[in-house]
Amino acid sequence: MESVVVATLDQQPEDARGFSPLPSNGICGRLGDKWTVQVLWRLSLASGKKLRFSALKKEIDGVTQRMLTLALRNLERDGLVARHYFPEVPPRVEYELTEMGSGMLRALEGINSWLMDNLSRIEENRRVYDDAEQR
Amino acid sequence: MESVVVATLDQQPEDARGFSPLPSNGICGRLGDKWTVQVLWRLSLASGKKLRFSALKKEIDGVTQRMLTLALRNLERDGLVARHYFPEVPPRVEYELTEMGSGMLRALEGINSWLMDNLSRIEENRRVYDDAEQR
DNA sequence: CGGAATCCAGTAGGATACTG
């Protein structure tokens, strides 16, 4: 029996090499990218209301049009965000979280709060490590 | 009051722009990289026992020496992994999870199980989206 | 307005060879 920590992670069927790889890598290459989580986050703050592209762009500091577009496309593709296109003049596009999207955000609460609790310790560790310099 | 989903995420002091950014990006660029989580995972499976560099390399499928070294260095720098160097001939180096490291892994359980539950749906969504092709 | 297209710089990551 492994440690309790990983017990639930071990439910995945083992692969040909005889161990269960974490799906975290690969599947969430998405999570690792620079903007995806921030987009989900801003949409969730809207709590059910839809947000226009320009609103998202204004609220997510530093994101470029291209990166926001790419992030939204990937989220839409995964079914985490719904895109509503209104063929008006000028055109209007609104985005909202899907059920799945908000579920994923909920699932992120664990690491997020852990990070908030441990961020300063990590930064301190890095400082110490870097000060030690050449070993 | 925001949605329940993000309530606990909102405890962070707001920044100058008036909203609380998720720390998930930036702090865990680490989490987003290709090998970090897998290294933590393999170390946790050892449950307290230390693992040698070569053991890790053998068990983490596809990782190169360089990438494993970099991942371990970063984890050590953050204080998530402890490195024990034995100046023998030939040299021996052993790695183990720190308390902090296993805490982080525990905190990852949320997304991990969510991903395992939703992976097939996501893949299906992607398939449908890609089949729709040109919109 | 909400992109798409293009160009470009920086970096993550892989292959290979060498070393204390």
Add this chain to the structure above:
DNA sequence: CAGTATCCTACTGGATTCCG
């Protein structure tokens, strides 16, 4: 054994321009 050192490629992400 456990790395460093190089080299190289591919992808991320930024800036800019154009389009329906």
